[in-house]
Amino acid sequence: MQKPSLPKGTRDFGPQESIKRNYLIQAIRQQFVKYGFMPLETPAMENLSVLMGKYGEEGDQLVFKILNSGDFLKKSSRSDFEKGSQHLLPSLAEKGLRYDLTVPLARYVVMNQHALTFPFKRYQIQPVWRADRPQKGRYREFYQCDADIIGTRSDWNEVELTLLLHDVFESLKLRDFVLKINHRDVLFAMAAASGMSGREIDFCVVLDKLDKIGEPAVLEEMASKGGNTHKLKEFLDLLAGTTSSVERLKKMGEQLPASKGIEQLLAYFSQLEAFSDRQFKIELDFSLARGLTYYTGMIFEVKPTSVKMGSICGGGRYDNLTGVFGLPDVSGIGISFGLDRIYDVLEELQLFPESTQQTTTVLITHFDQESFGHGKKMVEKLRKEGLPCDLYPEPGKIKKQFNYANKLNIPYVITIGSEEITTEKYPFKEMSTGHQASLTLDQIISRLKGND
RNA sequence: GUGGUUGUAGUUCAGUUGGUUAGAACGCCUGAUUGUGGUUCAGGAGGUCGCGGGUUCGAGUCCCGUCUCCCACCCCA
Numbered sequence: 001m002q003k004p005s006l007p008k009g010t011r012d013f014g015p016q017e018s019i020k021r022n023y024l025i026q027a028i029r030q031q032f033v034k035y036g037f038m039p040l041e042t043p044a045m046e047n048l049s050v051l052m053g054k055y056g057e058e059g060d061q062l063v064f065k066i067l068n069s070g071d072f073l074k075k076s077s078r079s080d081f082e083k084g085s086q087h088l089l090p091s092l093a094e095k096g097l098r099y100d101l102t103v104p105l106a107r108y109v110v111m112n113q114h115a116l117t118f119p120f121k122r123y124q125i126q127p128v129w130r131a132d133r134p135q136k137g138r139y140r141e142f143y144q145c146d147a148d149i150i151g152t153r154s155d156w157n158e159v160e161l162t163l164l165l166h167d168v169f170e171s172l173k174l175r176d177f178v179l180k181i182n183h184r185d186v187l188f189a190m191a192a193a194s195g196m197s198g199r200e201i202d203f204c205v206v207l208d209k210l211d212k213i214g215e216p217a218v219l220e221e222m223a224s225k226g227g228n229t230h231k232l233k234e235f236l237d238l239l240a241g242t243t244s245s246v247e248r249l250k251k252m253g254e255q256l257p258a259s260k261g262i263e264q265l266l267a268y269f270s271q272l273e274a275f276s277d278r279q280f281k282i283e284l285d286f287s288l289a290r291g292l293t294y295y296t297g298m299i300f301e302v303k304p305t306s307v308k309m310g311s312i313c314g315g316g317r318y319d320n321l322t323g324v325f326g327l328p329d330v331s332g333i334g335i336s337f338g339l340d341r342i343y344d345v346l347e348e349l350q351l352f353p354e355s356t357q358q359t360t361t362v363l364i365t366h367f368d369q370e371s372f373g374h375g376k377k378m379v380e381k382l383r384k385e386g387l388p389c390d391l392y393p394e395p396g397k398i399k400k401q402f403n404y405a406n407k408l409n410i411p412y413v414i415t416i417g418s419e420e421i422t423t424e425k426y427p428f429k430e431m432s433t434g435h436q437a438s439l440t441l442d443q444i445i446s447r448l449k450g451n452d
Numbered sequence: 453g454u455g456g457u458u459g460u461a462g463u464u465c466a467g468u469u470g471g472u473u474a475g476a477a478c479g480c481c482u483g484a485u486u487g488u489g490g491u492u493c494a495g496g497a498g499g500u501c502g503c504g505g506g507u508u509c510g511a512g513u514c515c516c517g518u519c520u521c522c523c524a525c526c527c528c529a
Binding site: 003005008056058059061062100128130132133134135136137138139142143144145212290310311312313314336337338339340341342365367397398399400401402403404405406407413415417419427429431432434436 | 453454485486487488489490502503519520521522523524525526527528529
């Protein structure tokens with residue numbers, strides 16, 4: 001007899017967890033719909049030709065590959081083996097599990113470019129898979145909740161997504177977070193001014209480590225890569241400044257007069273002023289890099305402040321999403337919420353509402369075949385009223401039936417016996433208080449519907 | 453991919469320099485109470501000590517391997 005097990009980094013979601021996850025998904029979807037996004041679903045698997053080469057060398061290794069069906073060795077030759085896994089892979093696997101929702105979106109847009117109406121606003125809430133090593137807040141199967149606006153360069157979109165993310169977290173009562181903003185163009189201009197033109201990725205990677213390894217280590221590492229540390233020091237001073245985002249932006253603008261990014265960020269902050277009723281923390285962070293290679297404009301990331309957790313939401317503008325698939329000059333902007341991390345944060349801060357604790361509101365208990373039969377009619381009537389209810393499925397010890405209601409957190413119990421069948425008045429017990437009243441079915445319905 | 457850590461009942465954990473039949477709490481089942489749960493009391497079931505190998509008269513305990521869990525790095529949601 002073998003013990004069953006789960007693949008590394010995957011989880012089951014029991015009833016209580018599923019209810020909470022559904023609450024989360026529903027809350028996010030509601031905001032997506034409110035902001036005019038339409039749903040899209042794509043297959044769990046994509047062709048590897050679509051997936052590979054889009055996430056950098058490291059990302060490619062994190063894509064789960066699906067072994068070809070049938071005799072999967074048939075297509076590979078001895079020389080493929082000898083040349084190593086890079087050469088062998090295409091003959092062994094042609095499909096992979098999707099790594100994110102952005103690349104499948106790009107594929108979808110290209111394949112349906114003539115049928116779509118632009119700007120195309122789509123949302124997508126589906127699982128993605130990464131062959132990463134699991135740790136806190138990192139799973140091998142997790143849900144992303146993406147909203148993207150494709151086919152417009154309007155700078156209103158940046159503002160719109162900012163308002164959207166505020167509304168999402170507000171609806172979840174999650175207020176301990178900070179939205180970090182930066183711009184790819186500013187990063188590139190900083191790299192150029194620091195003498196690292198053409199090696200912007202290196203520059204970003206090192207700069208991004210700032211809060212982990214500290215300023216001296218960053219300067220040292222930058223110097224070892226041939227950067228101008230004197231210039232960089234000036235940037236870092238600006239970065240660490242305590243003045244407002246807009247003031248720091250203006251100062252950075254003096255350093256980088258040619259940067260369009262500074263202008264765009266200033267315009268962004270200026271537009272946001274009209275929505276100052278939404279109170280939340282927005283912070284300019286010149287060190288924010290975000291690894292994904294396709295962002296070209298503004299980038300942002302949301303981090304919880306009172307829980308130790310990586311980013312729970314991220315996104316940015318990309319000018320050439322579909323370029324790799326042969327459709328140039330499609331600009332868009334996207335945002336991605338990490339459902340599983342948000343779940344962990346809400347759980348830790350105990351922000352899930354009470355109402356997610358229960359679904360069935362009333363249980364009907366009974367003693368014998370006759371009262372069981374009566375219960376069948378009652379449960380049907382309650383269900384026709386749309387009330388989530390249940391009939392204990394077999395006659396038996398009433399104690400056991402009450403215990404069942406207790407275990408499942410069912411708040412009300414109705415009991416049927418021979419006397420109740422004739423009087424048509426039933427003991428209606430509120431489990432939390434122990435209070436019990438004798439009521440007709442209509443009175444019970446009206447009470448359960450809250451009309452009483 | 454690199455490093456550290458963990459694994460004993462359904463769950464959380466004890467288990468002495470290696471030594472009889474591996475324990476507790478909670479949970480579960482039954483009864484006290486054959487028309488009322490959450491309290492109490494009594495009783496009961498439940499373990500290939502992650503898996504494989506080794507050392508030993510003897511291994512939950514020591515050694516090796518392997519898997520897994522959690523954590524950090526890398527990277528990211």
